[in-house]
Amino acid sequence: MSDTSWQPSPGDFAIAPQHQTADVITRPSMSYWQDAWRRLKENKRALFSLYLIIGLVMFTVAGPYLWNIDPSAQDLDQIGMAPGAERNVTVAPAYTPWYGPEDSLTYAQDNRLGLTLVGVATSQAVRLAWQAPQKGQTNYGYKIYRTLFALNDGDAFGLPLMETQNEYFEDRLDLQPTDYYYTVVALDRHGLETDQTSTIQLTVMRVITLLEAEKRGLTEDGLVKEGDQIKLALHPFGTDYLGRDMLARLIYGGQVSLFIGIFAPLLYVLLGVIYGSIAGFMGGAVDQLMMRFADFAVALPFLLFMILLKVIFGIGPGESGVLPMLVAMVILLWPAPARLVRGQILQIREEGYVSASKLLGAKTDYLVFRHMIPNTMGVILVTITFQVPSAIFTEAFLSFIGMGVAPPTPSWGSMCNDGIKSMLTRPHELFFPALFISITVLAFNLLGDGLRDALDARMRNRE
Amino acid sequence: MLRYTIKRLVLGVLTVWFIATATFFGMHAVPGDPLSSDKSTTAQIRANLEAKYGLDKPLLTQYAIYLKNISQGDFGISFTQENRQVNDIIKEHFPISAILGILAIVFAALGGILWGALTALYRNRWPDSVIMFLVILGISVPSFVIAAISQLFLVNINALAGTTILPVGGWGTVWHMIVPAMVLGLSTMAYLTRLMRSSMLEIVNTDYVRTAQSKGLPKTRIFSRHQLRNAILPVVTVLGPAIAGITTGGFVVEIVFAIPGLGRYFVEAIQQLDYTVIMGTTVFYGAFLVFMVILVDLLYGWIDPRVRISP
Numbered sequence: 001m002s003d004t005s006w007q008p009s010p011g012d013f014a015i016a017p018q019h020q021t022a023d024v025i026t027r028p029s030m031s032y033w034q035d036a037w038r039r040l041k042e043n044k045r046a047l048f049s050l051y052l053i054i055g056l057v058m059f060t061v062a063g064p065y066l067w068n069i070d071p072s073a074q075d076l077d078q079i080g081m082a083p084g085a086e087r088n089v090t091v092a093p094a095y096t097p098w099y100g101p102e103d104s105l106t107y108a109q110d111n112r113l114g115l116t117l118v119g120v121a122t123s124q125a126v127r128l129a130w131q132a133p134q135k136g137q138t139n140y141g142y143k144i145y146r147t148l149f150a151l152n153d154g155d156a157f158g159l160p161l162m163e164t165q166n167e168y169f170e171d172r173l174d175l176q177p178t179d180y181y182y183t184v185v186a187l188d189r190h191g192l193e194t195d196q197t198s199t200i201q202l203t204v205m206r207v208i209t210l211l212e213a214e215k216r217g218l219t220e221d222g223l224v225k226e227g228d229q230i231k232l233a234l235h236p237f238g239t240d241y242l243g244r245d246m247l248a249r250l251i252y253g254g255q256v257s258l259f260i261g262i263f264a265p266l267l268y269v270l271l272g273v274i275y276g277s278i279a280g281f282m283g284g285a286v287d288q289l290m291m292r293f294a295d296f297a298v299a300l301p302f303l304l305f306m307i308l309l310k311v312i313f314g315i316g317p318g319e320s321g322v323l324p325m326l327v328a329m330v331i332l333l334w335p336a337p338a339r340l341v342r343g344q345i346l347q348i349r350e351e352g353y354v355s356a357s358k359l360l361g362a363k364t365d366y367l368v369f370r371h372m373i374p375n376t377m378g379v380i381l382v383t384i385t386f387q388v389p390s391a392i393f394t395e396a397f398l399s400f401i402g403m404g405v406a407p408p409t410p411s412w413g414s415m416c417n418d419g420i421k422s423m424l425t426r427p428h429e430l431f432f433p434a435l436f437i438s439i440t441v442l443a444f445n446l447l448g449d450g451l452r453d454a455l456d457a458r459m460r461n462r463e
Numbered sequence: 464m465l466r467y468t469i470k471r472l473v474l475g476v477l478t479v480w481f482i483a484t485a486t487f488f489g490m491h492a493v494p495g496d497p498l499s500s501d502k503s504t505t506a507q508i509r510a511n512l513e514a515k516y517g518l519d520k521p522l523l524t525q526y527a528i529y530l531k532n533i534s535q536g537d538f539g540i541s542f543t544q545e546n547r548q549v550n551d552i553i554k555e556h557f558p559i560s561a562i563l564g565i566l567a568i569v570f571a572a573l574g575g576i577l578w579g580a581l582t583a584l585y586r587n588r589w590p591d592s593v594i595m596f597l598v599i600l601g602i603s604v605p606s607f608v609i610a611a612i613s614q615l616f617l618v619n620i621n622a623l624a625g626t627t628i629l630p631v632g633g634w635g636t637v638w639h640m641i642v643p644a645m646v647l648g649l650s651t652m653a654y655l656t657r658l659m660r661s662s663m664l665e666i667v668n669t670d671y672v673r674t675a676q677s678k679g680l681p682k683t684r685i686f687s688r689h690q691l692r693n694a695i696l697p698v699v700t701v702l703g704p705a706i707a708g709i710t711t712g713g714f715v716v717e718i719v720f721a722i723p724g725l726g727r728y729f730v731e732a733i734q735q736l737d738y739t740v741i742m743g744t745t746v747f748y749g750a751f752l753v754f755m756v757i758l759v760d761l762l763y764g765w766i767d768p769r770v771r772i773s774p
Contacts, residue, residue, distance in 0.1 A: 299478045301752045303711040304745050305485070307733060311741065312489040389603070396605050400715060401730045413605075420611045420719070424618070434608040442603035 039454035046450020049443040063251030071248040072408040079243040080426045087232045092207035100168045101129040115198035122207040123175045129168040133186050133196040141165050145183040157183040177206035238428045253410035260395045264329040265387035272337030280345030298335040310403045320409035344376045378455030385448035389441040412437045471757045482749035486742045538743030549743035560724035564709050571648035579659020601653035610646045610719040632721040643720045651705045662694040696767050703759035707752050
């Protein structure tokens with residue numbers, strides 16, 4: 001040690017001059033949330049999803065003002081109309097009863113019974129007339145069928161409309177402007193069907209009487225007269241099986257679905273946060289007891305209990321059943337976020353910066369508001385976002401099994417349920433609500449992914 | 464491990480007891496009772512019926528009898544279907560749901576592992592993007608919509624072929640099971656694909672994979688022996704929740720495809736407010752789900768030694 005080459009001089013012990021240029025922060029300092037927002041903005045998918053969600057919320061909130069149509073009002077002229085369907089309608093004279101064809105009628109020659117359309121086929125009435133299989137023979141009656149589909153050999157004739165002794169028939173049953181196939185079958189003396197059949201195809205024209213057109217506000221200043229073409233009310237997304245406007249139902253149904261989808265997770269995550277942070281903070285026996293209870297509650301099969309609670313709460317007359325659903329979700333789903341938050345609190349309590357803060361004399365409320373809450377906020381926000389799709393699915397599932405909102409209140413789930421029944425003939429009734437559910441769920445899933453990446457550095461790139 | 468097993472089982476039994484109790488008192492809190500529903504009855508008939516179903520006894524006595532019965536596996540008699548035991552209903556219809564569920568789980572697990580491994584292998588290339596897009600789609604579309612669309616698809620395919628390639632609904636042969644099982648397993652498969660992908664990507668960076676690479680092992684061997692086998696572990700953990708999801712998802716699929724499983728029966732019982740059937744099936748399903756989750760957790764501890772230490 002004595003043979004060292006370095007010898008200290010008094011100058012080494014002088015106070016060093018202050019560096020003028022040391023540690024200049026070259027970028028503006030950013031808070032955690034500013035940084036998270038910057039990262040979220042870089043994620044195009046998440047940002048787009050956020051705008052989409054804002055758009056969807058706007059659609060349901062502002063929709064009623066822009067599209068002021070009652071979602072349970074029926075347009076009986078347009079039942080189950082696809083979007084963009086023909087809306088032209090001819091103003092026709094009022095309906096007058098019909099007592100069979102006039103003698104001057106010339107019967108069709110191209111079918112066995114001479115089945116002929118009398119007059120024009122309109123949505124008011126379709127009038128058919130025919131002749132006996134053999135002239136002058138006793139007639140034992142006829143059976144008339146109607147179907148929407150072209151008939152092949154061996155096909156059933158469709159919906160049986162009537163058995164009659166007359167040689168004419170008037171159909172006024174729910175006629176829609178489309179093609180129909182009418183079949184008349186001659187019966188034998190036992191009332192059984194013979195092979196004496198005739199089928200004709202005809203296209204029904206939509207008509208409306210002047211009186212009705214006035215009643216629905218379709219005539220402008222009374223300038224419309226019989227024989228004119230006017231347009232029926234506009235339904236941009238078509239109508240459902242009861243003639244209710246799909247767009248209005250999508251708007252009001254969205255209010256229900258998004259309300260449940262957003263508020264239920266907000267409420268039960270909040271409840272879980274309170275419960276979890278109390279448990280995490282108290283520690284010891286209280287924590288043990290509270291968490292055993294949460295463990296137990298989390299093991300309950302959710303959808304079964306959801307159904308059970310819905311049955312127990314029931315839906316009173318005139319109620320929509322939205323609130324019971326919300327309450328049931330909150331009762332059943334708080335434990336998972338509670339456990340998550342408790343874990344976070346326990347973890348943060350042991351972090352170095354909390355110890356440092358304590359060492360500097362920070363009080364409990366400072367620790368809670370400066371360290372605990374901001375540092376769990378990210379996880380809580382991500383949890384809420386990921387819970388929204390499952391809440392929307394739950395509503396849809398319950399509506400599907402008939403335990404959802406009560407009619408006539410629409411929700412996207414109950415609209416899907418209605419739409420499935422007529423999926424083959426009117427796919428738009430299923431398509432639109434299903435599309436809205438899917439887009440909403442997709443947007444929340446993508447936003448959740450983005451938020452997780454932006455807010456939680458440890459979770460980044462994990463699934 | 465034994466202590467943990469016992470603890471879990473005790474908690475499981477407690478949970479089932481709670482489910483049974485909540486179901487019992489919940490059902491009795493519903494205004495009205497099953498006897499007062501449709502036909503008007505005289506007081507005497509009503510009293511007889513109440514005596515038959517034990518409804519004339521005090522609530523706590525009923526509860527005690529009910530607990531005794533279900534602990535012996537007796538769920539009572541259906542209210543809407545005369546003299547039909549809930550046990551018979553479960554015995555008859557649950558196997559159908561179980562077969563469908565097992566098929567769906569197998570389909571979901573195999574598909575999830577396969578697609579997840581593929582996406583990880585082709586990370587950030589087109590197979591990854593395509594599969595992950597489909598996965599997001601599979602998670603975002605409600606199951607009954609997928610069921611309806613696949614049924615529509617079957618109708619069109621059959622019409623196009625002019626013969627029945629696959630039946631549109633019903634139950635009976637293996638052919639009836641294929642499409643419903645696929646629909647039922649789809650969302651779980653999508654979820655497992657995501658999980659498998661991230662699990663595979665994590666394992667690429669582990670020491671033992673690096674060691675295997677430096678030993679000069681062929682890529683396929685590293686993939687099958689080192690990556691795949693270890694990446695499957697986390698998949699097992701979600702099998703518990705997946706079974707729960709597939710069980711309740713079965714309700715929807717059984718309704719849409721007209722499959723006479725217990726799920727469809729349950730939903731019908733709910734719509735008809737057949738209290739004993741609702742109670743019996745809820746407790747049965749509840750117990751089934753609770754013990755399946757425990758089983759999966761124990762299985763996981765058995766497969767993965769690392770889990771055994773932690774409580």
